[in-house]
Amino acid sequence: MPTTATTCRPTATVLRHQEHEVLSAVGCGLRDDEIAAALAIREDAVAGHLARILVKLGLRDRAAAIVHAFDCGLVVPGRGPRTQAVSPVPRTATGRTAGPKVQISLLGPLQARQEGRPLDLGHLRQQAVLAALALCAGRTLSQRELLDGVWGMEPPVANVVPVYIYRLRKCLRMGDSPDSVIEHDRRGYRLVPGAVDVDVARVEELVTGIGRADRAGEPAEALHLCSQALDLFRGEPLAGLPGPLAELERLRLTERRIAIAQRKLEWQLRLGQSSEAIAELFALSAAHPLNEPVAAMLMRALYRTGRQAEALTVFDRARHRLADDLGVPPGRMLRRTRQMILRGDEAGLGLGGTTQCPGPARTRPTTPS
Structure with missing residues (x-):
């Protein structure tokens, strides 16, 4: 059984001139009556040519004919049949493309905007294809990679x-x-x-800036850049x-956040x-109750503001949640933080030292709260 074309067949050598024109018009999304009017032929002749x-x-x-016309370059998306070579994408002196850019947001429900106008990206599986390209920006993804990433074991x-x-x-x-922001080659x-x-x-650029501010001893700038990065997350x-x-990127980006x-x-x-900080730590701990580094930080912050009993309550809450959800005891970090609080170890509970550039949070395997 014939299947959808995935590579460019020798269209020009097997089609007659009028068949070539009909295929180009079909690729533009024209109906048979519109093709008949454009080419000055009968509508039943259009159907015969297409067959x-x-x-x-x-x-x-x-x-499948529409896809073939697109893949073989007979049609420029959104602008009709190709009548001449497409001019190169306008670029600035720095090599970046000129003109309004498309903004793609992945840190929440997928969104794409151009000049502030939201773009209709179609249904979820089609959106997942765009998300895969956006996550690998600058790298060419084969059709096989897109199938594996978007459909997995159920092609x-x-x-x-x-x-x-x-x-x-x-x-x-x-x-x-007439050019799209998506390029296609073999x-x-x-x-x-x-x-x-x-x-x-953009988040990764800000993380690099956080590292520079940290090394330069600029805590206010580091804090500002952290806030900017977190503001990009919309859910x-x-x-x-x-x-x-x-699914994998959801987990990775959540840990990054x-x-x-x-x-x-x-x-x-x-x-x-x-x-x-304590108010935000309470909120973060509530959202991620199995994250032991967050619980330990909240305990230290509470202790340093004279709230020792609340700090120990945080430990007890985390211990019960770990036992109930994962069947494990608190890790070394939480236990050590509790012991230092009980001993009144001010030096051990201090926040001195160099703040590291954000990396993956070291937590227990988590399950939805």
Whole structure:
């Protein structure tokens, strides 16, 4: 049975001139009556041409013909048939693409905006394809990699990746240019470098800045950058998106958020902002009750503000939660923090030393609270 084209067949050599024109028009999404009017032929002749096109190219249906026209470059997404070579993407002196960028946000439900206007990204599985490209910005992903990342062990019944890419390319254009922010070559698909701003990449830039501020001994700047990074999170990363890649990235980005929050709270405590830090620590501990480093930090902060009984209560609460949910006792860090509080070990409970650039939080394996 013929299947959807995944590589470019020799279209020009097997199709007659009018069949070539019909395929281009089909690729633009025109109906048979619209094609008949555009080419000045009868509508039943359009249907006959399309039937011969499907047979000659081994395509299953009209949708497969649209994908084929896109993959072979017969159609520029959103602008009609290709009549001449597409001009290069406009670039600035620094090599970055010029014009309005597409902003893609993954640190919450997936969103894409251009000039402040939200873009319709289609259904969740199609959104997951875009998320995979955004997470690997700058790297080409093969069709196999997208299938594995978005569908995992349950591949789709049909090869829908080119269809999803076609739809995404139509809505993700670079300003008034006919070109899309998604490039396609024989190796696969990628986002055009410099054409897209992804919030995950912005977080990593801020983390680098936090490290520089730390090494330069600028706690206020480090605190400010931590706040900026945390403000980019709008909820659960990649919320609702299916597939193994989205699930793994949800876990990784959640841990990243916790690590940055811990660094921010350490700086707040160092700068004497104890009340604000303790309030945020309580909220963070409630959201992640199995995170032992957060519980230990809250215990130290409470003790240093004269709230020893509350600090020990935090330990008891964490101990019960670990036993009930994971069947494990508190780890060494929590036990040691409790012992220092009971001994009144001011030096051991201090927050001196160098604050490290955020990295993965070292926690027990967690389960949803």
